[in-house]
Structures are given as C-alpha cells and as structure tokens.
Amino acid sequence: MSPSAIRWLIGGILLVLWEVLPRAGLVPQLFLPALSQTIAVAIADWRIFAEALAVTLSEAAVALVFACGGGILAGALLGSVARLRGLLLPVVSSLYAVPLVVLYPVFTAWFGIGAQSKIAFASLYGFFPTLLGTAAGIQTIDAQLLVTARSMGATLSQRLRHVVLPAAIPTVIASLRLGGALVIVGVVVSEMLTSSAGIGYLITSYRTVLDSPRVYVGILLVLLLGVLLDLGMRLLEHAATRHRPSAVPRRAAPAI
C-alpha cells in the first residue's frame, strides 16, 4: 500500500473509533463526545461558530500582514546590514526563545480585550520567526552570484531585484510558513486567555460549562484553520519555486 493510502486508512479508523468508543461507553462522553454528536452540534450552532470563525480569521489576517510584512522587512535589513545584525540578532534570537505569552496580560492592559490586543500579540508571535528566517535567507545568498551580476554591469537595484530577491524567496517563504502558523497560535491562545469573541473564546467558554461537543467543534475549526493556512503557504512556496527543480539530486533512499 502506498503511504498516502495508509494515511487515509488510519484517518478513517480514527474517525470510526471516535464514533464507536463513546457510543459503546468505553470512553465517557464528557471526555470524548461521539463524532456524530459533535457534527450535529456544529450544524445546529453553525451561525455561532461561523461568527466566531470570522472574528478569528480577520484577526489572524491582520496579524499575518503585520508579522510577515514586518518580519520580512526587518529580516531583510538585518540580513543585509552586517553592523545591524551584530547589534540586534543576539537580542532577537533570545527574545524568540522567551515564552511571549507572559506579555499578553500587558497587551490587554494596553489594547483592551478586543481584537487589537489579539492582533498585537499574534503579530509579535509570528514576527520573530519570520524575521530570523528571512535574515538567514538573505545571509546565505552566494556572494559569488552577486559578483557575477556585478561583472555584467548590474546596478545595485538590479542586483537586489534579480539576484537577492529570487535567491532569498525559498527561505523567506519557508519562514512565512512558520510565522503564519505561529500567528494562528497567537490569535487562538490570546482568545482563550482573555476575550469576548473568536474560536478560542468559544472553546474556553464551552469548556467552563462542560459542553464537550461544542469544545470539540471549536478544536476542529482551529485545526482546519491551521491546515488551510499551511496548505496556502505550501501553494505559494510551490508557485515561487516551481521553475526551480530541487538542487539536491533525487535519489532512491538507501535500503537498510
């Protein structure tokens, strides 16, 4: 069987177990409500979930623009200016390792519990990995390619546009993928902590009243959001690199 067939099979088995185990009473319905029950709740309350999804999506979209736009700009700057890199990169790298979620209470104090604080927090969350990835991408550009372009009379702006940009694109998009995923995490986590709207808020409020089926609907929606975003980023990556066959020759994996 091919790996993808096995994946589908495992997925199918899990879904069946999700239905059968709670119904057979092997797992308490409070821990895991049956699949059919979860779906029924999702259909019945679709308007509530759709509204929450819209809130979360719009927050994520704005945060994505801030995180990725800012991350790419700052990363390009840090990647190309050695002095700035020496000054700031150590700080940025250590900030990246800090659990930024401790800052969230401060953000709610500054921006209130509405969308602004979520956007600010999620932007910051996605900003650092995008910045670090972009800076690394710019730094790893083969300096010889730039010398070669210069020997052909390329001006600075031509070198940026025709050499630096295309050479950096794969790394930048890879870091966008990471940054984008963290933006979703940032939005949902902040909604769960202090909020009055969004999927994260719904999950938390249903959990406090022990409404497991609706909690699971919320979880499924967040999963879906993450998967869709990743798919979108992958398509972008594919579109940007489709004309570039893998630099590594494809070989059969060695048999062990």
Place this chain on the structure above:
Amino acid sequence: MKQALSERAVTERPMIEVIGLGHTYESRGVASRALEDIALTVQAGRFTVIVGPSGCGKSSLLMMMAGLRRQTEGTILVDGRPMLDPDPDRVGVVFQDANLFPWLSAIDNVAFPLMLRGLGRSERLDRASAMLELVGLGHAGARYPSELSGGMKQRVSIARGLVQDPPVLLMDEPFAALDEQTRMTMGEELLRIWSQTSKTVVFVTHSLSEAVYLADEVLVMSAHPGRIIDRIEVELPRPRTYEMMATATFGQLRDRIWRQIRSPQPGNPA
C-alpha cells in the same frame, strides 16, 4: 566571423594595457604588498595565460582587469580606456565556479546580461540560443543548472560571458573544479570557440600543461609580492592537439615555467 579572424591577423593593436600596477591591502592594521610593478600588454585577439602559485595575486589581477576590484596604484586600459568599473561592453568574465543562477534555465542564464540591458525577450533568447549553439549546448537551453554537469555549467557560463560580444574574455581558473577528462575537452572547446570569435582572452590557471596548451603567451607570476617573473611565447602551431603535449617543445616550455615557480625569488626566502 571569418572576417574578424583575418582582421586579427592583420591589425596589431593593444587590447589590454596594464601600466605600473601595484596593490597593497591592509588586514588588521598590517599592510601587505599583493602586487608589485605589474606591466603588460595584450594584443587584440591573443590568448594570454597567467600562471603562478596560489596567493601570487593572479586572480586579483584578473578581477582588476574586470573592473571588479580597484588597485591602489597604476592604470589598466581596456580598448584604450581605463577600467574603473565592470563594463560588459568591453569585458566578459568567466569565474572558477560557473556561478549560474539556479532559478533560471540555461538559456535564461545566458540571456541574463541582455535582460539587465533591457533588451526585448525575443531578441534576448535569439542571441542566447546562438551562444548556446556556439558552446555546443543548443539542445540544453531549457535545462536548469541543477540538471547540468560541471562541464556543461561552465559552457553555459562561457556562453554568458560572450553573449554581449565584448572584445575581451577574462577567465579565472574556469576549469579548476572539473575532472581531468572534462578539463581536456573543455580546453579543446575553448580554443575552438576562441578561433571562431576572435576574442582577446586572458586566462588564469595554476596548471602548467593547461597554460602551455592554450596560450599564445604565458605570463609567469611569483608570490609575496605578486610580480611577473617571466614571459614565454608559445610557438606551437595552431590548432593545438592533444599529441603536442607529448612533444619535446611542450615539455621544455612546461619545465621552464615550473623552474620559475619553484625557484625562490629574491626577497622571498621560501
């Protein structure tokens, strides 16, 4: 092209003139003398090879001729004008690594310099494909660098160096990264391309056989500081053949270069 070839035979005029060139660079506050008292003239259409030990500054000298690096003293004239910045109208450069842009196909790599000049796409591709034809890769234009062998990449790089039709082609150890067989073939190919295009070629190498095989004239350099210690006119007839490498003349020329490079120079205790 025939006409250009006969023109070369008739007109003797200097294409590259290096006058009183010296170079000192500073590293951690210590000044080092890299090039000293370099003077040379390359006549139009000639094939000149610069050979010398590593660290003798031969590649630096070539980069200065390309306008990619600035010397501290002296002047370099190419086609009668000072070479202060890269000028693809006068000089094409081929580097040790082919330095192809991995996101462009072979033909787009060759057309890249024309794109920088703002030429239309169809004219670009016409000229690029003619160049690929010249280097024997007319069939491989659509391939990406990752799909080409080392020798093929270097052919694409030569095609790219020639695509703007500059009178001078500067080559910085272009075959050093290739295996010996490919290297031999590339040498033959380069001589064929040279004879078809009437370019003035300056070729840097550390291979003595390659130097004698390719050159009209070999300039031998020593290190610390880099200076030209010998000029050898290679009188072997053209076209050069593989068999010539076994002749006594070839061996004598190679020996002469080797003795120059090996023997300690005045002021150089090594």
